[in-house]
Amino acid sequence: MNLHTFKKGGIHPPEFKITARREIKEVALPREVVITLAQHIGAPAVCAMAKGDRVCRGQEVAQAGGFVSAPVHSPITGTITAIGQSRNAYGQLVATVTIAADDADHDADLKAIAGATPVRTPEQAMAMEPKEITDIVAQAGIVGLGGATFPTKVKLSPPPGSKADIVIINAVECEPFLTNDHALMLAHPDEILEGVKLLMHAAGVERAVIGIEANKPDAIALLGEKAKNFSGIEVMPLKVKYPQGGEKQLIKAVTGREVPSGALPIATGAIVQNVATAYAVYEAVIWGKPLMERIITVTGPSLSNPGNYLVPIGYPLAKLVELAGGVPADTGKILLGGPMMGRAITNIDTPTIKGISGVLMLPQSMSERAQAEPCIRCAACVGVCPMGLQPYLISTHSRLGNWDDAEKLGVMNCIECGCCSYTCPSSRPILDYIRLGKMTVGGIIRARQQKQS
Secondary structure, eight states: OOBOOOOOOOOOOOOTTTTOOOEEEEEOSSSEEEEEOOOOSSSOOOOOTTOOEEEETTTTEEEEOOOSSSOEEOSSSSEEEEEEEEOTTTOEEEEEEEEEEEHHHHHHHHHHTTTTTOOSSSHHHHHHHHHHHHHHHHHOOOOTTTTTTHHHHHTTSTTTTTTOOOOEOOOOOOSSSSHHHHHHHHHHHHHHHHHHHHHHHHTSOOEEEEEETTOOHHHHHHOOOOOOOOEEEEEEOOOOOOOTTTTHHHHHHHOOOOOTTOOOGGGEEEEEEHHHHHHHHHHHHOOOOOOOEEEEEEEEEEEESSSSEEETTTTTTHOOOOOOOOTTTHHHHHHHHEEEEEEESSSSSSBBOOOOEEEEEEEEEHHHOOOOOOOOOOOOHHOOTOOOOOOHHHHHHHHHTHHHHHTTTTTTOOOOOOHHHOTTOOOHHHHHHHHHHHHHHHHHHHHHHHHHH
16 A cells, blocks of 8 residues: 655654553543643633632633633532642643532532533534634634644634635654554544534535554544545545654645645645544534543553543643552653653643643653764754754754854754654754754744834
């Protein structure tokens, strides 16, 4: 089979899909949650409640703080006991709302879940105006669930002059270790396809492609067979290649089109949504359910009970780790996300948020960095860069503070996939310095734009 893929760069790291094909385990509703207000790219949500207020399961706790923002909702019924700040997984202070439930609240929530009924049929949903669906998506607080957490309503509201002709569903899951999307596809194929249909209707397109890497043949076969009953939806097997889950790489693999430097993906006529986001859209439109839970892969080579867990937003991360067997004794580093694009955390006494796709406990033997050696000018990092950049040179300019040169070399085009650092035979921290460069140059560009306006 001739599998589609992007052409420029890329690698194939060991997959370590320990939890592949493990069924989703539903985590019991907690009696207390801590809801973080900044759970997405853009402006944080703004608290709409006061201490002592009563909230119901699914009720909005904080409103969107702007166009590029999303509201957040409570997964439990209870009373707001605190509004303040707490440390997130990276040690930063963030705004939070704490909600506590009593036994009666907890029992009522369980009964409500058991007796839940759809608010409309798929046929009724497809009879709605596209904007009505987008408004439901916005009100439900749905964001991209692949890790970037870009508010979904924004992608469904392209700027004037832009028009989509295809919706691409990102079911690639190319990060090592992570299997939450794979588990979702095996458990809810019909619901995913209904969600894709709703996204197509909202975007005003007649074609959708679900891109799945070839290391998930069961998901390809299942969704491919089901998709025969859905007009305009195609399942496309893709070559196993990292970082194919990157938006620009996926668009290239599926359509052959390239996103211009500095442009949005809509410039190619494509709207990309994660497969879990499509499922969340289905739940919001058909069941009236906001985004208040998500599937998280909790994994690691030494973990005793790794798995794919359906977790309420605001659930204690430490308690989730306990359900998976606790932190193994040989753990050297805990990451949120996968080993390539995930980041090490300093604190597990923190709540889960919408953007956590995985919790990875790496043994010390897999966590240690080798001693950095001088660059040998082998250009290995250039060969694997999916954006066609010169990582070694951008990294050097960033290390030396040559921000103009870093900008000219395209530092802002870096997608931070980590292929360069992974491939470097000298173990140089290439990506670390590029991230520093992106942060600094980004600030310089914003200041320049403000001055010009």
